[in-house]
Structures are given as C-alpha cells and as structure tokens.
Amino acid sequence: MTSLTLQAPAKVNLTLDILGARPDGYHEMEMVMQSVSLCDAVTLDLGDPGGIRAESGLHFLPKDKDNLAVAAALAFREAAGQDWQDLRITIQKEIPVCAGTAGGSSDAAAVLRGLNTLTGAGFSPQELARVGEAVGSDVPYCVLGGTALAQGRGEILTPLKPLPPCHIVLCKPAFSISTPALFREWDKQKRRLRPDTQGAMAALDQGDLVALGRRMFNVFEGVLPSQQRREIEGIKTALIQAGALGAAMSGSGPTVLGLFDREDLAQAAADRLKETYAEVFLTQPV
Numbered sequence: 001m002t003s004l005t006l007q008a009p010a011k012v013n014l015t016l017d018i019l020g021a022r023p024d025g026y027h028e029m030e031m032v033m034q035s036v037s038l039c040d041a042v043t044l045d046l047g048d049p050g051g052i053r054a055e056s057g058l059h060f061l062p063k064d065k066d067n068l069a070v071a072a073a074l075a076f077r078e079a080a081g082q083d084w085q086d087l088r089i090t091i092q093k094e095i096p097v098c099a100g101t102a103g104g105s106s107d108a109a110a111v112l113r114g115l116n117t118l119t120g121a122g123f124s125p126q127e128l129a130r131v132g133e134a135v136g137s138d139v140p141y142c143v144l145g146g147t148a149l150a151q152g153r154g155e156i157l158t159p160l161k162p163l164p165p166c167h168i169v170l171c172k173p174a175f176s177i178s179t180p181a182l183f184r185e186w187d188k189q190k191r192r193l194r195p196d197t198q199g200a201m202a203a204l205d206q207g208d209l210v211a212l213g214r215r216m217f218n219v220f221e222g223v224l225p226s227q228q229r230r231e232i233e234g235i236k237t238a239l240i241q242a243g244a245l246g247a248a249m250s251g252s253g254p255t256v257l258g259l260f261d262r263e264d265l266a267q268a269a270a271d272r273l274k275e276t277y278a279e280v281f282l283t284q285p286v
C-alpha cells in the first residue's frame, strides 16, 4: 500500500459572469478565480482493500462515485490505462459543503494530483486538468489553482498575475443554493448587472487591490430569490463597513468574500461576522 496526504484549497470568485447559454446545457462563463488558504486534507491509501471509496466522517457526503473525489479516481484510472482496484480516500473537511467555494472540486483535483504522484503516471498539470473536465466544471481550475481567468464551461484557463499580499474573509450563511436552479433563473431573467471582468484583470495586472475590490461582482447575485439576496447584501455591507475593499458572492453561493489589504481589519470583520454566522474564515490567497 502507498499513501499520500495532500492539501485541497478552497477557491473564490473575484468576478463571475455568464456570457450565454450553450447548446450542450452548460453556460459560457468568464470568471476571475483565486485559491485561498482554507484547505481540506485528502489522504490517499492506494491498495487499501475495499474498492474505491471516499470517507469523510460526514454522513451526508456520498462514499461512491457520486462523490467527486471517487469520480476523479475513476477518471484518472481510465485516462492512465491502469487497473488497480483499491483506493481509500479520506477527506478531512474544512471547506464548507455546497458553499460556492469548490470544496468537492478541490478534493477531486487533489485526488488527481495525488494519484499522478503515487502511480507515476506522469501527466503534466495541463493533462491532469483535462482529465478533470469530465468530473466537474471547476475541477480543471482546482488542479492548477492560483489566480486565473476561467472561460468556456470553466475549463479554459489563463493564469493571471498573483494577487498582492491581502486577506480574504469568507462568510457562509446557513441556506444552500442549487447551482442548476440558479442557472435556470439566470436563463429566465433579461436585465442583469454584470461585472467589469476586463477592469478586474487590469487591476490585477497593476497589483491595484483598491481597483480590484471595486470591480468584484457575481452575476448570480442578481438572480437570487429576494430573501437570500437580502442576506447576501447584508453580509457584503457588513464587510465593506468593516473596511473591505470589495465584497461579492463566490460561485453559485452562498459564501460571500471580502477583500482586505489590512489584516487587523479583516480579523475584526471576521470576529464581528462570527457573532451571527457559524462558518466564517480568515484566509489568504495561495
């Protein structure tokens, strides 16, 4: 048996825009993505008898191929033309579940990276990202990580200049949102606020956190049911009043992120939000 433990970082969206619906049922996206220091730990025990399964200690997470980590292992085995039968994937969850922060996709990406090392398959990071495409739209980004523009379904990735040193507060309200339902709502609505993606990329290029903060926006915020939208707006306002340079919902939500240049303000904002919300995290870009 060979074993390996990997970190699986959460991702946030600094911007999220939808350019249109596609004939294949997906949507054409344009998103500025960032990985952050909040991580799951994923341990692979290759050869541990019992088939390919995922264990997390969370009863509501599937153990079989409905878990993205297991789906990634199956996709990897097929792409590599290998025939091993036994893999125990142990996931120590720190990233909130169903939160718009790619926890499941990041676990899947960690499985791909880990199996590449353990089996000596020799895929390049780009090849590994391609293996992840079939597993989920965010998996290719999670394989590569860092600061990137994601286009297409999310699989066309262009690395961007890393964020200058900063602090990102994450706050997840208690409700959960169905990603397909949110896309369907976007399909129905006509007038939409959109992020300035080009402006955000220019701000990143110049290392200008203030200009970046002003351009953070997620098009899904405009199509949320009104009660959820009010709660998201409330968290964004609290973050801005606490000194955030910008705030937006991440992915299909409901996690909200606030961008800070000062750690003391970020810490104070996180402490304040913890009075109301159970899942609040102070992170840095990675």
Ligand code: C5P
Residues within 6 Å of the ligand: 025, 026, 027, 028, 029, 135, 136, 137, 138, 152, 153, 154, 179, 180, 183
């Ligand atoms: O690829 P993934 O399984 O993460 O996508 C979940 C759902 O989100 C898809 O079934 C689809 O309804 C929607 N989606 C989309 N366009 C994308 C990514 C996801 O419509 N680019």
